[in-house]
Amino acid sequence: MDTTINKLRIISLPSPDTSAAGSPAAALGAIAGALLTKIFEVQINPEQITRNFGIKYREPNAPGANGSEFQFDKVNPEELELRFILDGTGAVLQNNMPSPDMVGNLLNALPAEAQAAYVPVKVLQLQAAVYDFIDEKHRTPFILVQYGKLVFMGLLMNMSVNYNLFSPSGIPLRAEVTLNLKAHTPFKDSAALLSLLSPDLTRRHQVVAGENILRICDDVYEAEKYYLEVAKANGLTNFRNLKPLTNLILPPLEKTPAS
Numbered sequence: 001m002d003t004t005i006n007k008l009r010i011i012s013l014p015s016p017d018t019s020a021a022g023s024p025a026a027a028l029g030a031i032a033g034a035l036l037t038k039i040f041e042v043q044i045n046p047e048q049i050t051r052n053f054g055i056k057y058r059e060p061n062a063p064g065a066n067g068s069e070f071q072f073d074k075v076n077p078e079e080l081e082l083r084f085i086l087d088g089t090g091a092v093l094q095n096n097m098p099s100p101d102m103v104g105n106l107l108n109a110l111p112a113e114a115q116a117a118y119v120p121v122k123v124l125q126l127q128a129a130v131y132d133f134i135d136e137k138h139r140t141p142f143i144l145v146q147y148g149k150l151v152f153m154g155l156l157m158n159m160s161v162n163y164n165l166f167s168p169s170g171i172p173l174r175a176e177v178t179l180n181l182k183a184h185t186p187f188k189d190s191a192a193l194l195s196l197l198s199p200d201l202t203r204r205h206q207v208v209a210g211e212n213i214l215r216i217c218d219d220v221y222e223a224e225k226y227y228l229e230v231a232k233a234n235g236l237t238n239f240r241n242l243k244p245l246t247n248l249i250l251p252p253l254e255k256t257p258a259s
Contacts (some may be wrong), residue, residue: 153183206248
């Protein structure tokens with residue numbers, strides 16, 4: 001059984017046009033290099049995500065005419081609303097799983113009594129990822145939202161932060177964040193970009209009774225043939241009989257076509 005908890009991620013992208021760097025491969029390499037400092041992972045997954053789809057019609061304004069006849073104009077860009085909570089009280093337990101959000105990793109490593117810094121720092125991190133002006137690009141960032149099957153590329157329309165709990169010294173300990181985004185998808189190499197953002201940069205799996213490495217590889221990678229790579233990553237020499245409760249690291253692997 002895979003015990004990974006997938007968190008919603010908000011990624012700031014340097015450019016929507018991968019041809020700008022000379023070649024798609026070069027541009028994707030530049031994006032990959034920037035990702036570690038541009039990924040914001042939510043602390044608590046949102047309970048609700050709102051997606052809005054709209055169509056615009058023209059209504060001819062003929063003098064003296066009764067009624068109206070709508071004429072199709074265009075399909076409006078999809079809009080996405082995200083609401084999530086940031087909590088710095090120390091009450092939210094961290095799962096200590098590896099994450100591409102380096103700021104989140106550092107904050108999660110703090111003891112509970114030092115978590116008061118969590119909310120202010122995460123709000124600044126989020127603002128830098130989705131809102132702050134990019135001088136060399138003369139615009140705000142392009143954004144990729146990834147959560148489960150949801151993949152949304154767009155631009156920030158509005159960001160609001162509602163602080164509703166404070167420490168005695170006035171430090172915000174809890175905040176409700178709302179982001180309103182509008183779709184913008186000119187990425188020419190979106191499939192390759194998403195491969196850089198594989199939902200599991202590194203996953204962990206706890207072995208249950210009766211499992212073997214072939215079954216685990218089939219479940220995770222959809223192919224048993226990756227068992228040697230998994231065994232190597234975990235330093236296993238005898239991997240046919242895995243002990244229950246053993247923790248395995250499941251690294252990202254480049255899948256090859258079935259022969």
